[in-house]
Amino acid sequence: MxxxxxxxxxxxxxxxxxxxxxxxxxxxxxxxxxxxxxxxMPGMGGKKSKKKEYYGRKLVGYSMEQMFNVVSDVENYTSFVPFCKKSDVFLKLPTRMRANLEIGFPPVVERYTSDVTLERPTLVRAECTEGKLFDHLQTVWKFSPGMADNQQTCIIDFFVSFEFRSLLHSQLAHFFFNELVRQMENAFIQEVANRYGKASVKSRMLKNVHFNS
Structure with missing residues (x-):
């Protein structure tokens, strides 16, 4: 039993x-x-989804100098750049800057060093170094004269390119990339308005291209 x-x-x-x-x-x-x-899902998987790039060209009602002053003001990015949690500048020269940045937008949090090239008042180029999430991250702002009869205008050429080390993060970026870039570009223009007042003319897009490579 x-x-x-x-x-x-x-x-x-x-x-x-x-x-x-x-x-x-x-x-x-x-x-x-x-x-x-x-x-x-469309755009998921494969090598084409890993790298994300954006290029936009816009006429704005602010001078080249005004736009340059805001975009190059890296130490104050935390006060107006979306998702920027930290921006500590540890090297500042007339033509070069280095800063430790932290960006956080779910599900991504990245801490990295940004190497910034400055050419007043025409260029601000930033590249990620010493980062863990990105194989490659670059943003480029170029400023050129706007309307011939209005010195308080300029043309912005804005370029963003990045590639995550992780395929999963690259796939997630497919969903938020366009909105993230739009918010970032608009945040800089809004900050110029906060500092210098109303635009002399209404901003208008001259060229707007989203593409993967």
Whole structure:
């Protein structure tokens, strides 16, 4: 009778373990199905989705000098640049700047060193160095004369290019990239308005291209 009871218990334990194993397999199967669906969405998977780039050209109602002053004001990025949590400048020269930055927009948080090239009042170029998430990150602002009869205008050429080390982060970037770039570009122009007042003319897009490579 004791042997029968032990046998019954062993069968019960074995059945319980089998049930748990089957449940785990079902959960894994469902997760795999969700992942396959995620990967099959337009623009997901493959090498083309890893690198994201944006180029825009815009006429604004502020001078080249005014735009340059705001874009090159890296130490104050935390006060007006979306998702910028830290901006500590540790090297500042007339033509070069280095700063430790931290950006955070779910699910990405990155701390890196930004090497900034300055050519007053025509160029601000920043490149990520010593970062963990990005293989490559570059932003370029170029400023050129605007309307011939209005010195308080200029043309902005704005370029952003980045590539994550992680394929997963690259795939997630597919969803937020365009909105992130739009917010960042608008934040700089809004900061110029806060500092220098109303624009002399209404901003208008001259060229706007989103593309992957």
């Amino acid at each position: 004791l042997a029968g009871r032990v046998l019954h218990q062993n069968i019960f334990v074995a059945g319980l373990r089998l049930s748990k194993a089957l449940l785990k397999l079902e959960v894994n199967r469902r997760h795999a199905a969700i992942y396959r669906k995620f990967m099959s």
